[in-house]
Amino acid sequence: MRYIEPHAHMVSRVTDDYAAMAMAGCQAVCEPAFWAGFDRGSAEGFRDYFSLLTEHEPKRAANFLLPHFCWLCINPKESEDLKLADEVLAIIPEFIDRPNVLGIGEIGLNKNSRNEIIVLEKHVDLAARFNQLILVHTPHLEDKLKGTRLIIDLLKNESRIEPGRVLIDHVEEHTAPLVLEAGFWAGITLYPQSKCTPPRAIDMVERFGAERLWLNCACDWGKSDPLAVPKTALEMRTRGHSEEKIDFLVYRNPCRFLGQSPVFKLS
Amino acid sequence: MTRDEVLNLYFLDARSKLIDLAAFLDRVEGSAGEDDFRVRSFRAALRHLSESEREKAKAVLLTLSDPTTEPLEKATTKGAAGAWPQFKS
Numbered sequence: 001m002r003y004i005e006p007h008a009h010m011v012s013r014v015t016d017d018y019a020a021m022a023m024a025g026c027q028a029v030c031e032p033a034f035w036a037g038f039d040r041g042s043a044e045g046f047r048d049y050f051s052l053l054t055e056h057e058p059k060r061a062a063n064f065l066l067p068h069f070c071w072l073c074i075n076p077k078e079s080e081d082l083k084l085a086d087e088v089l090a091i092i093p094e095f096i097d098r099p100n101v102l103g104i105g106e107i108g109l110n111k112n113s114r115n116e117i118i119v120l121e122k123h124v125d126l127a128a129r130f131n132q133l134i135l136v137h138t139p140h141l142e143d144k145l146k147g148t149r150l151i152i153d154l155l156k157n158e159s160r161i162e163p164g165r166v167l168i169d170h171v172e173e174h175t176a177p178l179v180l181e182a183g184f185w186a187g188i189t190l191y192p193q194s195k196c197t198p199p200r201a202i203d204m205v206e207r208f209g210a211e212r213l214w215l216n217c218a219c220d221w222g223k224s225d226p227l228a229v230p231k232t233a234l235e236m237r238t239r240g241h242s243e244e245k246i247d248f249l250v251y252r253n254p255c256r257f258l259g260q261s262p263v264f265k266l267s
Numbered sequence: 268m269t270r271d272e273v274l275n276l277y278f279l280d281a282r283s284k285l286i287d288l289a290a291f292l293d294r295v296e297g298s299a300g301e302d303d304f305r306v307r308s309f310r311a312a313l314r315h316l317s318e319s320e321r322e323k324a325k326a327v328l329l330t331l332s333d334p335t336t337e338p339l340e341k342a343t344t345k346g347a348a349g350a351w352p353q354f355k356s
Contacts, residue, residue: 035345077345080341080342110342110345111339111342111343111344111345112333112338112339113338113339113340113341113342114338114339114340114341115341115342116338116342117338139347140346140347141331141347141348141349141350142331142332142333142347142348142349142350142351143333143347144328144332145328145329145332145333145334146332146333146334146335146336149336150336150338172324172328173322173324173325173328174325174328174329174332199277200324203324238276239268239276240268240272
């Protein structure tokens, strides 16, 4: 089986995880910029992080013949501080032409505050000016529904943004239809507790169709599983889904969306 | 999948989770203190399971969601509780 891992925070994972993913059939890893579990003290901390995403992680992945791609942003959990956000936004253009940068992400909302929305608008403007793909994080748990609605409204009101070039991630049963009906791509994140389990993810694929969906593990420093995508593919087999349908969902779909960036090339 | 195939694949797992839910409520009710918004939301969400509606997972998620539409003036925390703190009924 072949698959793409379109959302993994490998900076938080051990090298053995790269090995396990490669052995499970992973063909490429994509790493959005995210909250490190603590607030960085200055924009220079983000400059170091962007260097890590564009220089160090690609080398670590290459040891297992895995192409490594990344997304750049200041995440919504650190977006309440508008001065810091502006400083980080000013750094991003220095990195945007690096050979593994797919676009702007994972931007979005966390607690659905006014400052988070201001910073999201600035990221969307940046993506529009540099013609970049967008990867959107939707809030956790009780904040997800409201945040998803705010994000969709914001994106739909930006005429420079084409919905087919935006993936809104971490959808669940109550938000997937909102995202798909608005014309965006949707990501289902497979987590042991929050977000979505493999059976629920397959239920959604069966209910909403696989046309603009992808699966990801979003493995990071919390409870998460870097092999969640291939494990879900295995569960799809037990339900009787064809190899062709599984390949469409876990390999060809991420390739279709990410292939809109000239950077995303697999040998 | 047929009803039988679904049950063969998922019944034991669902049975285990059902007993876990029951044991969780036993644990909550055996502890000192009062129900808070999380328990109230949880009990409200549970009611969807015995109804005939098709989209039970969606109904549970909606019950556990913030239904408001206006942005917060300021984010004073980063975390989420899993239920809306203003939930009443």
